[in-house]
Amino acid sequence: MTLSEWNLFDDEEEARRWVSQQMLAPSADSRQWLVCLLGDRAYGIAIHHVVQMVRCNRVTPIPQLPPFLAGLFNLEGEVIPVVDLRLRLELPAGAPGDRTILVVVRVAHPVDMGQPAPTMVGKQLGLMVDAVLDLPFIAEGDIQPSPPTTSQGSIVDERPVRLGVVRQSGREITLLDVEVLLSREEMLAAIAGSTVTGLFHA
Numbered sequence: 001m002t003l004s005e006w007n008l009f010d011d012e013e014e015a016r017r018w019v020s021q022q023m024l025a026p027s028a029d030s031r032q033w034l035v036c037l038l039g040d041r042a043y044g045i046a047i048h049h050v051v052q053m054v055r056c057n058r059v060t061p062i063p064q065l066p067p068f069l070a071g072l073f074n075l076e077g078e079v080i081p082v083v084d085l086r087l088r089l090e091l092p093a094g095a096p097g098d099r100t101i102l103v104v105v106r107v108a109h110p111v112d113m114g115q116p117a118p119t120m121v122g123k124q125l126g127l128m129v130d131a132v133l134d135l136p137f138i139a140e141g142d143i144q145p146s147p148p149t150t151s152q153g154s155i156v157d158e159r160p161v162r163l164g165v166v167r168q169s170g171r172e173i174t175l176l177d178v179e180v181l182l183s184r185e186e187m188l189a190a191i192a193g194s195t196v197t198g199l200f201h202a
Contacts, residue, residue: 030137036129044175049105056102073126081190082126102126105178
């Protein structure tokens with residue numbers, strides 16, 4: 001099965017099976033990344049975070065949240081927050097269209113269980129991208145530090161959003177830490193928004 005076919009998967013189990021077949025790394029220090037396109041820039045998401053990809057055909061806005069939180073998406077009955085990666089990475093805004101892809105990832109988010117430190121549990125999050133390119137294996141030794149930036153959104157909860165840069169097949173790929181695309185406060189606000197009655201209609 002090809003990556004272009006995976007773009008159109010709407011069945012989570014089928015997508016999971018295909019991803020699991022791609023996980024055989026050529027070397028011990030290599031990890032596989034899903035390379036996405038935002039405009040003319042390539043970004044990598046570690047494949048172990050990726051659940052599936054679907055067409056981003058309907059997103060319901062969430063009021064009073066940052067613009068890069070595009071809204072909520074009904075994924076097979078589960079309402080998930082959606083991040084506009086262009087805006088989150090402070091790139092020029094783009095108009096979502098029929099070809100916009102939602103990369104669904106699983107990340108840890110804090111839940112207040114009455115403990116001194118919040119409990120971290122898994123939560124699905126949708127990332128809006130223009131296109132997906134391929135699934136290269138990248139060796140840790142090939143990753144270079146990201147260029148310095150003064151962007152306010154480059155550090156979240158004291159962790160960098162950009163893990164590094166790799167040059168492969170004549171292109172530059174910026175590797176992202178999807179665990180910190182949202183701060184704890186932003187994630188909690190998005191999760192709270194998804195449970196508000198009447199905010200989303202399936």
